[in-house]
Amino acid sequence: MKIPITKPYFGEEERALIQRPLETGWVVQGPYVKEFEDKFAAYTGASYTIATSSCTTALHLGLVALGVGPGDEVILPSFTWVATANVVEMQGAKPVFVDIDLDTFNIDPSQIEAAITPHTKVIVPVSLFGLSAPLPEVIKIARKHGLKVVEDDACATGAWINGVHAGTQADIGCFSFHPRKAITTGEGGMVVTCDEKIADSVRSLRDHGASMSDLARHQGPRSYLLPEFNMVGYNYRMTDIQGALGSAQIERLVWVLEQRRRLASRYDELLSELDWLQTPVIPEGYQHGYQSYVTLFSPQTPALENVEALNAARNQLMDNLANAGIATRPGTHAVHMLGFYRHKYGIKPEDLPHAYMADQLSMALPLYVGMTEAEQDYVIQHLTEAEVA
Numbered sequence: 001m002k003i004p005i006t007k008p009y010f011g012e013e014e015r016a017l018i019q020r021p022l023e024t025g026w027v028v029q030g031p032y033v034k035e036f037e038d039k040f041a042a043y044t045g046a047s048y049t050i051a052t053s054s055c056t057t058a059l060h061l062g063l064v065a066l067g068v069g070p071g072d073e074v075i076l077p078s079f080t081w082v083a084t085a086n087v088v089e090m091q092g093a094k095p096v097f098v099d100i101d102l103d104t105f106n107i108d109p110s111q112i113e114a115a116i117t118p119h120t121k122v123i124v125p126v127s128l129f130g131l132s133a134p135l136p137e138v139i140k141i142a143r144k145h146g147l148k149v150v151e152d153d154a155c156a157t158g159a160w161i162n163g164v165h166a167g168t169q170a171d172i173g174c175f176s177f178h179p180r181k182a183i184t185t186g187e188g189g190m191v192v193t194c195d196e197k198i199a200d201s202v203r204s205l206r207d208h209g210a211s212m213s214d215l216a217r218h219q220g221p222r223s224y225l226l227p228e229f230n231m232v233g234y235n236y237r238m239t240d241i242q243g244a245l246g247s248a249q250i251e252r253l254v255w256v257l258e259q260r261r262r263l264a265s266r267y268d269e270l271l272s273e274l275d276w277l278q279t280p281v282i283p284e285g286y287q288h289g290y291q292s293y294v295t296l297f298s299p300q301t302p303a304l305e306n307v308e309a310l311n312a313a314r315n316q317l318m319d320n321l322a323n324a325g326i327a328t329r330p331g332t333h334a335v336h337m338l339g340f341y342r343h344k345y346g347i348k349p350e351d352l353p354h355a356y357m358a359d360q361l362s363m364a365l366p367l368y369v370g371m372t373e374a375e376q377d378y379v380i381q382h383l384t385e386a387e388v389a
């Protein structure tokens with residue numbers, strides 16, 4: 001049996017809808033991007049939604065819109081995809097890494113205040129793997145210190161805390177529609193905000209700083225006149241082919257999330273006997289979207305003294321699973337341990353011990369819509385029979 005880590009789900013609706021821009025000839029950002037934005041706003045409850053070419057570009061626009069630049073510091077967890085830190089570097093600002101909670105893999109709010117300096121401008125909590133970061137706590141700290149919050153919600157479509165969707169309480173939330181996410185547009189992202197001024201500036205910044213979109217210009221009077229450009233912007237637009245795909249995908253989002261949650265709870269139940277594997281821990285009031293099902297390999301309580309040996313044992317297990325046709329992956333990486341950041345800031349792995357341990361010991365299991373019980377049982381059987389010292 002060959003079991004991938006994930007695969008996107010497409011049906012007839014997606015195939016039909018992506019033909020439409022090809023038929024009309026309007027393939028750049030246009031009516032289908034708008035339709036997708038409106039549906040994403042309706043699902044999340046955000047007031048303003050602005051589609052982008054990726055979550056990385058969404059995050060970049062978020063920082064630019066808030067005026068982050070040289071001399072500023074941005075607080076973020078180390079255990080995240082490198083893009084969260086790269087966008088800070090792109091603005092000439094300094095990423096300040098904070099450790100995570102090893103149960104949730106998200107930023108540990110009790111460590112944020114110690115990282116705040118007079119240069120801090122923004123906190124970027126990351127809602128990793130589909131579980132919201134502790135957003136109420138993070139937002140409270142930010143407000144106390146007069147800081148802005150840009151959520152990295154790349155994985156967080158379908159992540160809720162007490163009925164509030166990720167991205168809707170902070171200044172800005174940024175989502176990804178990469179194929180490893182719940183719904184996909186190939187590449188793609190979304191900025192959400194409830195602040196009209198931020199929305200206006202992000203909309204303009206994504207389109208070279210234009211005061212009006214191409215679609216609005218073509219639909220309005222004197223469409224031969226180019227718009228005004230009052231700021232320096234980027235081309236971070238989503239195409240209408242992607243917008244059409246997203247618009248079809250979001251129609252099945254609730255069903256997709258149900259499938260993912262059903263598979264996740266089956267893993268929870270059938271792996272609960274394995275005392276060497278920590279399955280996802282969900283705080284009270286949180287609803288997980290299961291962008292990934294990420295476990296922690298922990299035959300012993302992880303500590304700096306045993307993390308190397310445990311890492312070798314986890315890799316051996318991942319090798320054995322790969323030989324049986326089962327794909328697994330580390331959850332993500334600890335950015336402070338990656339070459340560029342290691343060299344530039346001289347941070348040692350053990351300076352952020354939980355991020356280091358998560359980097360070395362996390363293991364995502366296969367999870368995708370359409371995964372059969374037989375496929376899942378095959379994964380569970382190999383885990384149950386694994387010889388873990």
Ligand SMILES: Cc1ncc(COP(=O)(O)O)c(C=O)c1O
Nearest residue numbers: 054055056081083154176177178
């Ligand atoms: C936490 C996190 N942030 C940012 C990104 C970047 O998203 P994109 O690939 O859409 O640019 C990812 C992508 O996987 C991610 O997992």
